[in-house]
Amino acid sequence: MVDHPGASASSEDGSIKEQDRWLPIANVGRIMKKMLPANAKISKEAKETMQECVSEFISFVTSEASEKCKKERRKTVNGDDVCWAMGALGFDDYVGALVSYLQRYRELEGDKASNSTPEDQKEEPSSSYQPRNNQYDAIEKRHSNRSRSAP
Secondary structure (H helix, E strand, C coil), rough: CCCCCCCCCCCCCCCCCCHHHHHCCHHHHHHHHCCCCCCCCCHHHHHHHHHHHHHHHHHHHHHHHHHHHEEEEEEEEHHHHHHHHHCCCHHHHHHHHHHHHHHHHHHHHHHHHHCCCCCHHHHHCCCCCCCCCCHHHHHHHHHHHHHHHCC
């Protein structure tokens, strides 16, 4: 198994702990099970393989988003950076859906902030979605056109 660059938790000997390298296998198994018929079984090997793959994928995308932030001299990776990284890495088919999800998430977070008590509003308020440029609009439009033309 390969160590993930940028992982912060480590054991006493300096190596990264197994539980800090991968997503929890129970969560991975639950997601896999949702996609299969009710009577389907998933082997431990399949869950472990998927666990490693999704963890590597997340590290890959996050690393690309982090590099963008470093070049822009920012310390915080945000949802827009992740969407950009997905497109930059060639996952254009997913960017439109991610941008839509991010927009809905930010709208819901904005609703939560407006419906909270004054004590709750002392925390950092959530902003509504403001795309940094029109690249996401173009990608989302391509994505929706593909979805409509799919058989």
